[in-house]
Structure formats: C-alpha cells, structure tokens
Amino acid sequence: MTAVSSAPSTSTSFDLGPARALSCRECGHETPLAPEYACQECFGPLEVAYDFGRVRREDIEAGPRSIWRYKGLLPVPSTVSAHPNTEPGGTRLIQADNLAKALGVRKLWVKDDTGNPTHSFKDRVVGVALAAARELGFRVLACPSTGNLANAVAAAAARAGWQSVVLVPSSLERAKILMSAVYDGSLITIDGTYDDVNRVAQELAAENEDWAFVNVNVRPYYAEGSKTLGYEVAEQLGWRLPEQIVIPIASGSQLTKVDKAFREFGSLGLVDETPYRVFGAQATGCSPVSTAFKAGHDTVVPVRPDTIARSLAIGAPADGPYALDSVRRTGGAIEDVTDEEVVEGIRLLARTEGVFAETAGGVTVATAKKLIESGKLDPDAETVLLITGDGLKTLDALGDRVGPRATVAASADAVINALKD
Amino acid sequence: MTAVSSAPSTSTSFDLGPARALSCRECGHETPLAPEYACQECFGPLEVAYDFGRVRREDIEAGPRSIWRYKGLLPVPSTVSAHPNTEPGGTRLIQADNLAKALGVRKLWVKDDTGNPTHSFKDRVVGVALAAARELGFRVLACPSTGNLANAVAAAAARAGWQSVVLVPSSLERAKILMSAVYDGSLITIDGTYDDVNRVAQELAAENEDWAFVNVNVRPYYAEGSKTLGYEVAEQLGWRLPEQIVIPIASGSQLTKVDKAFREFGSLGLVDETPYRVFGAQATGCSPVSTAFKAGHDTVVPVRPDTIARSLAIGAPADGPYALDSVRRTGGAIEDVTDEEVVEGIRLLARTEGVFAETAGGVTVATAKKLIESGKLDPDAETVLLITGDGLKTLDALGDRVGPRATVAASADAVINALKD
Structure with a gap:
C-alpha cells in the first residue's frame, strides 16, 4: 500500500450520519473521519466506527424501500436520499x-x-461509497473491476451526474464491456490481468486527489454498504x-x-x-x-x-x-x-x-x-x-450443459413427440 | 381463433378473489369465471369483471412488497401468496x-x-396467470414467446413446482435460449417464425386440457397482471x-x-x-x-x-x-x-x-x-x-455504437493520456 491518504479536502467536519471516526482494524488507533483508508500508525486497514444513539424499528420501517431505510446505521449524511442515486436494496x-x-x-x-x-449487491456498496465520497469532497467515481462493480459504478455515476473512470482488463467478455460502457462514463480497458488493473488504480488514486476509487481510497465507507x-x-x-x-x-x-x-x-x-x-x-x-x-x-x-x-x-x-x-x-x-x-x-x-x-x-x-x-x-x-x-x-x-430439450418442425404433433422422448 | 374453451374442469365455483365473471369486450356478454378466453356469443375477447367491495389504502400498504399487495384487485385467490411464486413487482x-x-x-x-x-414486466402477468391457472385446474404452465415471457414462465413454473412447456423460434439468440433453458422446464425450439410458434401454441392449447398457455387460453387472467x-x-x-x-x-x-x-x-x-x-x-x-x-x-x-x-x-x-x-x-x-x-x-x-x-x-x-x-x-x-x-x-x-473509450497498456500515465483525448 503506497498511499496512506488521498485527501481531497482538509475539512474535518464531515456529515456522515452516525459515523464517529475511522478505526484501525489492526492496532485500534482512531482518526477523525476523512478520505483515508490506511492507518497512519501501522498501515492497517481503517474501518468506520459509530455512535448510533437510539435506532428504532419504527423509524426503519417508515423509511424508503431502498438501503436508505438504514441510513441511521451507515456512514452517509441524513440527506442521502435527496441526491439522485440508483436506490439499491429492498431485494x-x-x-x-x-x-x-x-x-x-x-x-x-x-x-x-x-x-x-x-x-448485483455491488449497487449497495457503491451507493454508500458515492454518498460518502460526495461529502468527503471527491468529484469523480472510479474503480478497477472485472464486471459487477464496473456496472454499478458506471450506473451510479451516470444517475448522480458524476464523471466516472472505470478500469477493466481488455480480455473481459464483450457483454460485460458493453454493460459497463452503455452508461457513457470513461471506460478504459487495460491490456493486462486484473492484478495489473488494480495496481494502476492504486497509482491513479494516489495521484488524483478528487477521484474516489470506491474499492481503494474510499474502501472504509464503501465496505459498510x-x-x-x-x-x-x-x-x-x-x-x-x-x-x-x-x-x-x-x-x-x-x-x-x-x-x-x-x-x-x-x-x-x-x-x-x-x-x-x-x-x-x-x-x-x-x-x-x-x-x-x-x-x-x-x-x-x-x-x-x-x-x-x-x-x-x-x-x-x-x-x-x-x-x-x-x-x-x-x-x-x-x-x-x-x-x-x-x-x-x-x-x-x-x-x-x-x-x-x-x-x-x-x-x-x-x-x-x-x-x-x-x-x-x-x-x-x-x-x-x-x-x-x-x-x-x-x-x-x-457452456453446453444447458439448452433446449429439442428442436422440431412447426407442428403440434412434433412438439408432443419431442416431449415424449 | 379455433378454440372457444379449453376447460380442464367443469366446476363453476372458482375462488378468484374479487373477480365476478368474464365479460366480452365486444358484445358485453357475461359468462361465469372459467378457463375460457373467447366469447361464446361473438368470439370476442373475454375480460375479467369484478365486484371489488371496499378497498382501502391501509390494507394495500400493509401488504407484501410484491404485486400481491393488490390481490384484492386481481383475479387471484386471497391465499395467493401462500403458494410459492416469484414475488414480482415492487420495482x-x-x-x-x-x-x-x-x-x-x-x-x-x-x-x-x-x-x-x-x-421484465412479464413476471407480473405470469404471476397472476399462474395463480389463476392453479385455481382453474391447469397443471402445466406454457407459452409461445420470443424471450421475456419464456424466461418468466420457465422461472415461475420452476418455483411453483409445475411442469412448463416453453416454445420459441429456433433462430432466437443463444442468450435468450440459455435463459429460458436454465430453469429446466421443457424448452422446445421450433423451426419457423414467431407466428408459426404462436400457431402451434394455439393448437396445443386446444388439444391439451390441462396446459395453461398463459398468453393464449389463460389470457383474460394473465393480462390483468x-x-x-x-x-x-x-x-x-x-x-x-x-x-x-x-x-x-x-x-x-x-x-x-x-x-x-x-x-x-x-x-x-x-x-x-x-x-x-x-x-x-x-x-x-x-x-x-x-x-x-x-x-x-x-x-x-x-x-x-x-x-x-x-x-x-x-x-x-x-x-x-x-x-x-x-x-x-x-x-x-x-x-x-x-x-x-x-x-x-x-x-x-x-x-x-x-x-x-x-x-x-x-x-x-x-x-x-x-x-x-x-x-x-x-x-x-x-x-x-x-x-x-x-x-x-x-x-x-x-452493435458497435457502445464500447470502451480506449484500450491502453497497464500504466497510470496511459490511462491519463487516454482520458485527455
């Protein structure tokens, strides 16, 4: 891990709902909420810590059908559903x-x-990442991905009116490339393995302060989704x-x-x-x-x-x-x-x-x-x-393990015969 | 239209909730609820007529998130959600x-x-068709289709534990065939156009009394979905x-x-x-x-x-x-x-x-x-x-109108350069 912080802002008064601080999963060191993802003491991964206060079933049940019914338990502003988002959850x-x-x-x-x-469930984590990224001052939504995350990031950015940069291996199936490209963000295919793509994303996150790579430099918030x-x-x-x-x-x-x-x-x-x-x-x-x-x-x-x-x-x-x-x-x-x-x-x-x-x-x-x-x-x-x-x-x-039972001529008898076999 | 009735049962006491009768859209003639789809007087299409009684917002709001919250407005038994179904709606x-x-x-x-x-929305109509077909005494769920309906019928039948017979043109894209086949009903591909497939379905509906072709002989109920x-x-x-x-x-x-x-x-x-x-x-x-x-x-x-x-x-x-x-x-x-x-x-x-x-x-x-x-x-x-x-x-x-912005080597500089173009 090369970059400890990729701070686009030095403000420390972020409104991330019940989130109180970032806490290191290895050494327990706490740091104020910020666009950081690795512990300044031990380089361990940071996780969101909360002060929940009182959370009641009735309040959750009165909320929207999406994941935002749980906003009181997530690192997002209380106004989260006022911003255009894909409204994931409720499956x-x-x-x-x-x-x-x-x-x-x-x-x-x-x-x-x-x-x-x-x-896919990636809409959940991307929804939380986008909401946190907006509050933390990022301006571009990005990710390295092999498919599901690429779809979710490109779609969420489109709906939010954000630019997106989505990086995938060039060997990806055509279907997954089309699905990532249709939302008209910046889809870049990279000649290399997913590990190569991931490495490039780490470098870009360190160099571009307002890019939120959801699963890299915004990961502590993203993962909570x-x-x-x-x-x-x-x-x-x-x-x-x-x-x-x-x-x-x-x-x-x-x-x-x-x-x-x-x-x-x-x-x-x-x-x-x-x-x-x-x-x-x-x-x-x-x-x-x-x-x-x-x-x-x-x-x-x-x-x-x-x-x-x-x-x-x-x-x-x-x-x-x-x-x-x-x-x-x-x-x-x-x-x-x-x-x-x-x-x-x-x-x-x-x-x-x-x-x-x-x-x-x-x-x-x-x-x-x-x-x-x-x-x-x-x-x-x-x-x-x-x-x-x-x-x-x-x-x-x-593969070839799934297919039609039979292919027949256009007659009722032919269908009946095929069903008898 | 060759078959006026494809009755698998002669009972007239079907529990289809608020549905009162079948009514001809052309001549207005009414007939008791039955597995029929064309008017015995004029061969016009039959439609479900209702006696709704009182329907309140609170009762709907207290229902499940699926289409069954509206069961009091559909031709389905009040016990509809007790039977396994795909739980469509709530989108x-x-x-x-x-x-x-x-x-x-x-x-x-x-x-x-x-x-x-x-x-697709076909899960809604198939959900209602299956519920009505069960009550009307059918035992097999079937359809002619070019894709969405095939998927919905095959999935609904699988979950309900029913046999399914799904007929599609053999020229259908491989993806749609796989999607219809994976649920392991009887998918038959037919050498011919969709019109040919449809004609075969009409014949089979007339000949097989316990087959509910959702969009043919169960169509009055199906369409209500x-x-x-x-x-x-x-x-x-x-x-x-x-x-x-x-x-x-x-x-x-x-x-x-x-x-x-x-x-x-x-x-x-x-x-x-x-x-x-x-x-x-x-x-x-x-x-x-x-x-x-x-x-x-x-x-x-x-x-x-x-x-x-x-x-x-x-x-x-x-x-x-x-x-x-x-x-x-x-x-x-x-x-x-x-x-x-x-x-x-x-x-x-x-x-x-x-x-x-x-x-x-x-x-x-x-x-x-x-x-x-x-x-x-x-x-x-x-x-x-x-x-x-x-x-x-x-x-x-x-087609070729959607694709990646660029394909580049695995370096951050290459990505940045591609984004500048």
Missing part, C-alpha cells in the same frame, strides 16, 4: 422450500440480490437473526460486514441476540481463505485464481483474515467447490426456485450442499443463502 | 431529473421494471395519478390495463380522479397501431415486423383497437421511432439515469422525445415512462 428474501427439500434441510431462505439496479444485506435479511425474517448464513468470499469483506450487521442489530436491541453461525463459500480454483480455514491458519496465502467464478477470483483477499475471524467466532466453517459443482449449483437453484444466479451464486449453493453433506451445516437449523449476482452476466459458464 | 419509480432536463420537460419519472425476478404497473405508479407517486404516461405497445394489452388500473383506483376512491393522458410507443418497423392512430382508423392493419425491438414485434396486435380507444379517450397520442432512435433512446436513458433498458425501453424513451418535440406531449405536465425490460437481454442491439 427479495424468498422461502426456498424446493431447494430445502433437494438439499435435505428443514428451513431455507434465498436472499436474491439480483433485483438490484445493475443486478454490505451491512445492508444483513440488516435486510434480519428485518425480512421479522426482526430476528437466522441460525446459519452462507456467504461467498471474494475479498472477504461482505462476510465480515454481514456479521457486523447482525451484531449491531443485536446490540441496538433491534433483534434478540440469538446465536448464529457464518459460513464462507469459495471456488476451489481460488480458495485461499478456505485453505487457511481448513489448515487452522490465521493468515491467508495468496493464490493465482483459476475458476469460472470470476467475481470471486481474488487471489489475495484483503479481508480474508477478518472473514476467518467471523467464521471461527460464530462456529461456522468455510468450504470450496469445483467449477463443475458451481454450474450444478446454478442449475439446482434455477430448477428449484426460479432464481438465475451468476457463478458466485453457484458457489454459494454448491458450498451449502457440501457443508450439509459433511455435517458441518446443521440441516435442522434455519439457513439463509446469499445470492449476490445475476446469471445473465455469466452465461458462458453454462 | 423502483425513480425521479428522472437528468432525463427531464435532456428532454426539456418539467417533471419526469421512470418506472424501472427491470428489477423484477427475471427482469399488467394493472399492477399502474397501481404501483399511482401508489409510489403518493396515491395520485400522473398527468401523462408513455407505454410501449406490443399486443397493446399493457397500455389498456394501465389505463384500467388508473380508472379503478379513481372509482374506488384510492386516488383523486384527476385527468391523465396515455401515450403509446412503437418501433417504426412494427407500428400498426401508430399507423392506425395517425390515420384516424379504428381498425389495425397487420404488418410484417422488421425492427430490433423484438419484444414489441407483434404485427397483428390483439389489443390494438382497445389501445387506440384508451389513447383517444384520454387525449393522448401514439408515435413510432426508427431502430436508430431506439438505440439512442437506450443510450440516453443509461447516460442520464443509470438505467439500462432493453430495446422496448429505447422505444419508449425515443418516442417520448419525439412526442415532446412535436408538441403532443406537454413538457409542463408530470410524465411517467414505463421501462419494462432489461438491456442485458438485448445487448446485440447496441
């Missing part, structure tokens, strides 16, 4: 009885985050926590933030502090956190990703150690699945519940199956699966 | 200030129906009607049902009965209703479609005359736009509001622009645009 939590039966568990829920504006997945699940369950939840791991941030959301809801008295277990899901082709978990290690050894689950293909996951902490503290587990299992997971979810997930969702479903079969996930405990992205974005993963 | 209505400015109008809203489970778009717009505006609304026309059904929804809300006292004008949007390559409107005709002359807006490419629109009635009664207009304007419409909406629409959405935006420029749409009146499907499903329409 379905569906009772998945068919999938429960197929997996042999008693009670299962699927949180279907494909209903977000650009069809994932808490809304946890809040929504708990509220949609009728203000209570599930007993088990299975969450895909890319950087590991989402998993730790859902855990944080559950703890906050408990400590604020919004739900009973019932025990819950957090489970992590990875693709075997990029499973550094799963490997560390199984070996009993606290540190995560980087790997070179090789999996169709590209949105989870982060070989050196920044929040891997914290994800390990959450899983171990709650008594959960982490497992990984092959690419073939990923595709079977996508198909199983579509066939049983009519939800078409991207590869990351296949990882979650297949990992849940494996955890159940090995007895690590209790089939009698109520379980939630997080489906965080859309199958329309990873069609190629289905 | 965003966003205040579109950027697009308003670009188009030179005072106040504009975009109803973004891409947030539905399979990302589009009313929920109108209900949601009015509720989301704070229980009032917009002054103007622009709606794409395929069969014309959606336009007439949104009009019906506004009238129902008014007559039930749920909103003030303020005047509103309904505008229709077509692609010039398939504009039979627009042509009839401009010529002052009551009948619609079929055409052979030739447009990139495939989801609107119905050359002989069944509800065309009724759409003309709605538009003329409310003082609106119908206009059509070229394929080039369609793509510009998609890009304009994405650039200004961060919403990525399919070609039908491009038709709506471009038509609104044309209506404003010609003075037919009042720029000072509050206007709603219906965006009914997702850009991810019609990527090819963007």
Whole structure:
C-alpha cells in the first residue's frame, strides 16, 4: 500500500450520519473521519466506527424501500436520499422450500440480490461509497473491476451526474464491456490481468486527489454498504437473526460486514441476540481463505485464481483474515467447490426456485450442499443463502450443459413427440 | 381463433378473489369465471369483471412488497401468496431529473421494471396467470414467446413446482435460449417464425386440457397482471395519478390495463380522479397501431415486423383497437421511432439515469422525445415512462455504437493520456 491518504479536502467536519471516526482494524488507533483508508500508525486497514444513539424499528420501517431505510446505521449524511442515486436494496428474501427439500434441510431462505439496479449487491456498496465520497469532497467515481462493480459504478455515476473512470482488463467478455460502457462514463480497458488493473488504480488514486476509487481510497465507507444485506435479511425474517448464513468470499469483506450487521442489530436491541453461525463459500480454483480455514491458519496465502467464478477470483483477499475471524467466532466453517459443482449449483437453484444466479451464486449453493453433506451445516437449523449476482452476466459458464430439450418442425404433433422422448 | 374453451374442469365455483365473471369486450356478454378466453356469443375477447367491495389504502400498504399487495384487485385467490411464486413487482419509480432536463420537460419519472425476478414486466402477468391457472385446474404452465415471457414462465413454473412447456423460434439468440433453458422446464425450439410458434401454441392449447398457455387460453387472467404497473405508479407517486404516461405497445394489452388500473383506483376512491393522458410507443418497423392512430382508423392493419425491438414485434396486435380507444379517450397520442432512435433512446436513458433498458425501453424513451418535440406531449405536465425490460437481454442491439473509450497498456500515465483525448 503506497498511499496512506488521498485527501481531497482538509475539512474535518464531515456529515456522515452516525459515523464517529475511522478505526484501525489492526492496532485500534482512531482518526477523525476523512478520505483515508490506511492507518497512519501501522498501515492497517481503517474501518468506520459509530455512535448510533437510539435506532428504532419504527423509524426503519417508515423509511424508503431502498438501503436508505438504514441510513441511521451507515456512514452517509441524513440527506442521502435527496441526491439522485440508483436506490439499491429492498431485494427479495424468498422461502426456498424446493431447494430445502433437494438439499435435505428443514428451513431455507434465498436472499436474491439480483433485483438490484445493475443486478448485483455491488449497487449497495457503491451507493454508500458515492454518498460518502460526495461529502468527503471527491468529484469523480472510479474503480478497477472485472464486471459487477464496473456496472454499478458506471450506473451510479451516470444517475448522480458524476464523471466516472472505470478500469477493466481488455480480455473481459464483450457483454460485460458493453454493460459497463452503455452508461457513457470513461471506460478504459487495460491490456493486462486484473492484478495489473488494480495496481494502476492504486497509482491513479494516489495521484488524483478528487477521484474516489470506491474499492481503494474510499474502501472504509464503501465496505459498510454490505451491512445492508444483513440488516435486510434480519428485518425480512421479522426482526430476528437466522441460525446459519452462507456467504461467498471474494475479498472477504461482505462476510465480515454481514456479521457486523447482525451484531449491531443485536446490540441496538433491534433483534434478540440469538446465536448464529457464518459460513464462507469459495471456488476451489481460488480458495485461499478456505485453505487457511481448513489448515487452522490465521493468515491467508495468496493464490493465482483459476475458476469460472470470476467475481470471486481474488487471489489475495484483503479481508480474508477478518472473514476467518467471523467464521471461527460464530462456529461456522468455510468450504470450496469445483467449477463443475458451481454450474450444478446454478442449475439446482434455477430448477428449484426460479432464481438465475451468476457463478458466485453457484458457489454459494454448491458450498451449502457440501457443508450439509459433511455435517458441518446443521440441516435442522434455519439457513439463509446469499445470492449476490445475476446469471445473465455469466452465461458462458453454462457452456453446453444447458439448452433446449429439442428442436422440431412447426407442428403440434412434433412438439408432443419431442416431449415424449 | 379455433378454440372457444379449453376447460380442464367443469366446476363453476372458482375462488378468484374479487373477480365476478368474464365479460366480452365486444358484445358485453357475461359468462361465469372459467378457463375460457373467447366469447361464446361473438368470439370476442373475454375480460375479467369484478365486484371489488371496499378497498382501502391501509390494507394495500400493509401488504407484501410484491404485486400481491393488490390481490384484492386481481383475479387471484386471497391465499395467493401462500403458494410459492416469484414475488414480482415492487420495482423502483425513480425521479428522472437528468432525463427531464435532456428532454426539456418539467417533471419526469421512470418506472424501472427491470428489477423484477427475471427482469421484465412479464413476471407480473405470469404471476397472476399462474395463480389463476392453479385455481382453474391447469397443471402445466406454457407459452409461445420470443424471450421475456419464456424466461418468466420457465422461472415461475420452476418455483411453483409445475411442469412448463416453453416454445420459441429456433433462430432466437443463444442468450435468450440459455435463459429460458436454465430453469429446466421443457424448452422446445421450433423451426419457423414467431407466428408459426404462436400457431402451434394455439393448437396445443386446444388439444391439451390441462396446459395453461398463459398468453393464449389463460389470457383474460394473465393480462390483468399488467394493472399492477399502474397501481404501483399511482401508489409510489403518493396515491395520485400522473398527468401523462408513455407505454410501449406490443399486443397493446399493457397500455389498456394501465389505463384500467388508473380508472379503478379513481372509482374506488384510492386516488383523486384527476385527468391523465396515455401515450403509446412503437418501433417504426412494427407500428400498426401508430399507423392506425395517425390515420384516424379504428381498425389495425397487420404488418410484417422488421425492427430490433423484438419484444414489441407483434404485427397483428390483439389489443390494438382497445389501445387506440384508451389513447383517444384520454387525449393522448401514439408515435413510432426508427431502430436508430431506439438505440439512442437506450443510450440516453443509461447516460442520464443509470438505467439500462432493453430495446422496448429505447422505444419508449425515443418516442417520448419525439412526442415532446412535436408538441403532443406537454413538457409542463408530470410524465411517467414505463421501462419494462432489461438491456442485458438485448445487448446485440447496441452493435458497435457502445464500447470502451480506449484500450491502453497497464500504466497510470496511459490511462491519463487516454482520458485527455
């Protein structure tokens, strides 16, 4: 990490709602709210610390259907919804009885985050990043990405009337490039791997003071957006926590933030502090956190990703150690699945519940199956699966395994005959 | 129309909520609720007639976020949400200030129906069709389709645990075939045009008594699902009607049902009965209703479609005359736009509001622009645009007109230089 601060402003009186300070996750050192992301003492990652005051169910329930109903729990100004934004969140939590039966568990829920504006959970984190970036004085919204984040940043910037700079590898599928380009920000494709793109983003963030790279120099604020997945699940369950939840791991941030959301809801008295277990899901082709978990290690050894689950293909996951902490503290587990299992997971979810997930969702479903079969996930405990992205974005993963039952001539008899086979 | 009835059951005591009878739109003849779709007297199309009783805002507001909050206004059993379904509806209505400015109008809203489970408004109509079909005794969910409806039927059937038979032309894009196949119903591709597929569906509906072809023999119930778009717009505006609304026309059904929804809300006292004008949007390559409107005709002359807006490419629109009635009664207009304007419409909406629409959405935006420029749409009146499907499903329409700004080497300087150009 080369840049500790990328401050576009020296003001210290930012209105970020209940956010009180930035706190180092390693040494605990606190620093005032600012456009910073690494600890000045130890270079550890900074996280938002809060003074929540009183937060009541009624106030949340009276809010909008978007993530802004939880604005009193996020590092955003109280006026956040007055600014044009994509209004993410409010996605379905569906009772998945068919999938429960197929997996042999008693009670299962699927949180279907494909209903977000650009069809992934990234709209949540980008929404919070944009709101914080505006208050912190940034003027350009930017990111390095392999797809979902690029879509979310380009769309959010367009709606907010901001310039965007989105960096992706030039080898990206044409569909993902089109989806990122249509919003008419500055999409730059870079000849290199995602790691190369990421390095360029770090350099640009250090050199351009008013560029908010959402997942680099605004990361402490951005990451908090994932808490809304946890809040929504708990509220949609009728203000209570599930007993088990299975969450895909890319950087590991989402998993730790859902855990944080559950703890906050408990400590604020919004739900009973019932025990819950957090489970992590990875693709075997990029499973550094799963490997560390199984070996009993606290540190995560980087790997070179090789999996169709590209949105989870982060070989050196920044929040891997914290994800390990959450899983171990709650008594959960982490497992990984092959690419073939990923595709079977996508198909199983579509066939049983009519939800078409991207590869990351296949990882979650297949990992849940494996955890159940090995007895690590209790089939009698109520379980939630997080489906965080859309199958329309990873069609190629289905390969030749999905297709029509038959192609026939234009006659009713031909159709009937085809159905008999 | 060859089959007047495709009755799988002779019972006459169906629980379809407030639905009272089927009424012929041509001769007014009423018949008891049944699995019928054409008048026994004159072969005219049947429509659902209701006895609503008292419907209160509070009861709707206390309902689920899905279309089932309006179950008291739909031909579905009161227990509808107890059966697994995709839970469609509850999509965003966003205040579109950027697009308003670009188009030179005072106040504009975009109803973004891409947030539905399979990302088009078809989830709404299929949801109602499935609920009615269950009550009417059908056992298989089916449709002829060119894409969106296929996705919605296959997904809804999977979640409900029903068999599905989905018929599409074999020339359909691979993406749409994969999307329809992944839910693992019986997808049959047919060598022929969509008209051929439709004819086969009519034959199969007549021959297979327990198959509910949602848009054929269950059409009176299915079509009512589009009313929920109108209900949601009015509720989301704070229980009032917009002054103007622009709606794409395929069969014309959606336009007439949104009009019906506004009238129902008014007559039930749920909103003030303020005047509103309904505008229709077509692609010039398939504009039979627009042509009839401009010529002052009551009948619609079929055409052979030739447009990139495939989801609107119905050359002989069944509800065309009724759409003309709605538009003329409310003082609106119908206009059509070229394929080039369609793509510009998609890009304009994405650039200004961060919403990525399919070609039908491009038709709506471009038509609104044309209506404003010609003075037919009042720029000072509050206007709603219906965006009914997702850009991810019609990527090819963007052609080479959308892409990255530049492709560069992996260095910060290269990115900065590319942004200067």
